[in-house]
Amino acid sequence: MRLTERDFEILREIERFRFCLGRHIKIMANFTGSRACDRRLRELLDIGYIERKKIIYGIPNLYFLTSKGKTLIGKKARSNNVRIDKIAHEITVLDTVCYFIKNQRIKLQDIITERQLFSENGFNTRKHYPDLIFKQDNITTCIEIELSVKDRARFEKNLQENFITYDKQIWVVPKTGYKIRQYLSDCQNSYPNIEILDLEEIKNNE
Secondary structure (H helix, E strand, C coil): CCCCHHHHHHHHHHHHHCCECHHHHHHHCCCCCHHHHHHHHHHHHHCCCEEEECCCCCCCCEEEECHHHHHHCCCCCCCCCCCHHHHHHHHHHHHHHHHHHHHCCCCHHHCEEHHHHHHHHCCCCCCCCCCEEEEECCEEEEEEECCCCCCHHHHHHHHHHHHHHCCEEEEEECCCCHHHHHHHHHHCCCCCCEEEEEHHHHHCCC
16 A cells, blocks of 8 residues: 555544544545545554544544554554543544634644644643634634533632733533533633633534
8 A cells, every 4th residue: 555645644643632433534534425534544444553442432543643653653662551431522623623624714734632742841830721722814813622510719710821822712511511601701801812612613613
């Protein structure tokens, strides 16, 4: 099998986000259809660069890089263990990336992940980083995925840091997250760069 630049892009993005679903790879690697994407993933699976795991019932298979795949793109062969309680959040992060690629014309290479920021600045740092950051038209935007209520003091601290650091902060919140939405609405007077984006809008654009 002859690897293409798109194949390397697939491997790099799976490694960058730790895992991906097929629907994410389709958008991030710019496939025209699901069949072509699934066929290429099968080929990468067959030659051992990626692996597919079923971890939670009701959630599609997750694609991870194998040690062979990580070596190919120059990354350390770390374990693919992922916390089950974090999977829903990480999938939502990926859904959000795809939403902004499709609907806001944000380039994939312009999006920086929380994981990248921690890697660059040291995983032992206690500094807060948002889930995603991107820059467009000289405006730096951070994105926070908030699926459950956090400690209020921690929430306030994150809002303050985002207000100081970024031009805009977008919070992705489900419509059922009434307490989160109310708190964010209350804080918009103090932090006018807050925007609230419905999780359902992102999910409906998959």
